[in-house]
Amino acid sequence: MLERLELLVDKEKLDTFINSNILIVGIGGVGGATLTALVRSGLKNVTVIDNDTFTYSNLNRQLLSDNTVIGKNKVDVAITKMKEINPELNITGIKEFIIKDNIDLIDFSKFDYVIDCQDTTTTKILLIKKCLEYNTKIICSMGTGNRFDPSKLMITDIWKTNNDPLAKRVRNILRKENIKAKIPVLSSSELPIKTGCETIGSNAFVPNSAGFLIASYVFNDIIN
Numbered sequence: 758m759l760e761r762l763e764l765l766v767d768k769e770k771l772d773t774f775i776n777s778n779i780l781i782v783g784i785g786g787v788g789g790a791t792l793t794a795l796v797r798s799g800l801k802n803v804t805v806i807d808n809d810t811f812t813y814s815n816l817n818r819q820l821l822s823d824n825t826v827i828g829k830n831k832v833d834v835a836i837t838k839m840k841e842i843n844p845e846l847n848i849t850g851i852k853e854f855i856i857k858d859n860i861d862l863i864d865f866s867k868f869d870y871v872i873d874c875q876d877t878t879t880t881k882i883l884l885i886k887k888c889l890e891y892n893t894k895i896i897c898s899m900g901t902g903n904r905f906d907p908s909k910l911m912i913t914d915i916w917k918t919n920n921d922p923l924a925k926r927v928r929n930i931l932r933k934e935n936i937k938a939k940i941p942v943l944s945s946s947e948l949p950i951k952t953g954c955e956t957i958g959s960n961a962f963v964p965n966s967a968g969f970l971i972a973s974y975v976f977n978d979i980i981n
Contacts, residue, residue, distance in 0.1 A: 758843065759799045770980040771799065777979055778802040780868045782855060782884060783875030784835050785809065786959065787898045787943070789821040790968025791872055791975075796839045796846060798976055803839075804849040804868070807831045807875075818961045820968075855880050865891040870975055873897040874968070878926050885931070889938055894978070896971055899924040899944040902957035907966035909947035912974045915940040920948045941974070943967050 763771065779800060781788050784807045792805060809831050815822040826834045832850035839848055853859055856879070865871070865887050873884050873895060881897055888895035897915070900923040915931070918924035921944045931937075945963070952958050 762798060766980060774976055774979045775799045775801050777869040778804075778867055779870045779872065779975070780804045780806070780863065781872045781874060782806045782880070783873065783898075784821065784831050785815070785874070786818045786964030787901060787968045787971070788872070788874030789819050789831075789835070790965040791874060791972045792835060792839065792968075793820050793842075794969050794972035795975070796842050798972070799843075801843075801845070802847045804851065805832055805835050806851040806853060806855060806863075807835075808852050808854040818959050818964050820965060855883065857883060860884075860887060863887070865893050868893055869979065871895040872971060872975060874971070876923070878923065878930065881927055882930050882934075885927075885938075885940055886934075886936070889936070896941045896943065896974060897927070898967060898971060899927070899942050900949065901943075901945060901964045901967045902959050903949040903952060904945050904947045904963050905950065905960060906945075906947050907962045909945045910943065910963065910967050910970055911946065912941055912943055912970060915942045918942060918944040918946075920946050922949065943971050943974075 781792050784792055784805050810828055811822045811826045821834055830852055832852050836848050836850050839846055860883050871888050871893055873881055899921050915928055924944050
């Protein structure tokens with residue numbers, strides 16, 4: 758499975774990645790692409806958290822979605838599809854929406870990396886604080902909705918983002934709580950498109966590109 762990747766990466770470094778233990782919170786557009794890329798890169802140990810089910814509106818962008826899984830829980834589908842890629846994958850699923858009352862379901866001490874791909878500001882803050890407490894690496898996805906240009910995506914520090922309303926909200930809360938740590942985030946410098954609709958617009962390009970960028974960042978951070 759990894760013959761082509763092994764041509765590019767030292768075996769010892771690749772083994773370090775393969776044996777890492779990674780948590781992905783949110784496996785929709787961004788998270789589904791992140792998960793797929795990491796598993797196809799040989800990751801053996803992953804936990805996914807999501808309480809949502811697939812709908813028809815997911816079909817335009819979410820790699821884990823297709824017409825056969827509409828109405829099914831995203832965690833169940835992710836486990837099945839990732840096992841089809843690697844039958845030996847050690848994948849655990851948690852069907853929860855993470856809030857203050859249940860965040861202790863997660864044993865942060867056992868993870869080498871936490872990847873936050875969900876959209877709720879309060880949950881992002883909870884995950885960041887827990888990772889700082891346990892000295893666990895984290896990267897957070899910021900806003901990818903209402904954007905159309907994947908070339909504007911970048912990995913940067915939460916304190917250096919611009920044109921990203923979600924990142925601004927996260928920064929404001931961190932500042933109020935006197936948290937000054939550098940937090941790597943996936944962010945877009947593209948101004949969100951004003952659609953005049955409460956529903957957030959999306960496409961196949963931006964969320965999936967964001968997921969692959971996050972996967973690349975985590976992979977390279979671990980092997981280096």
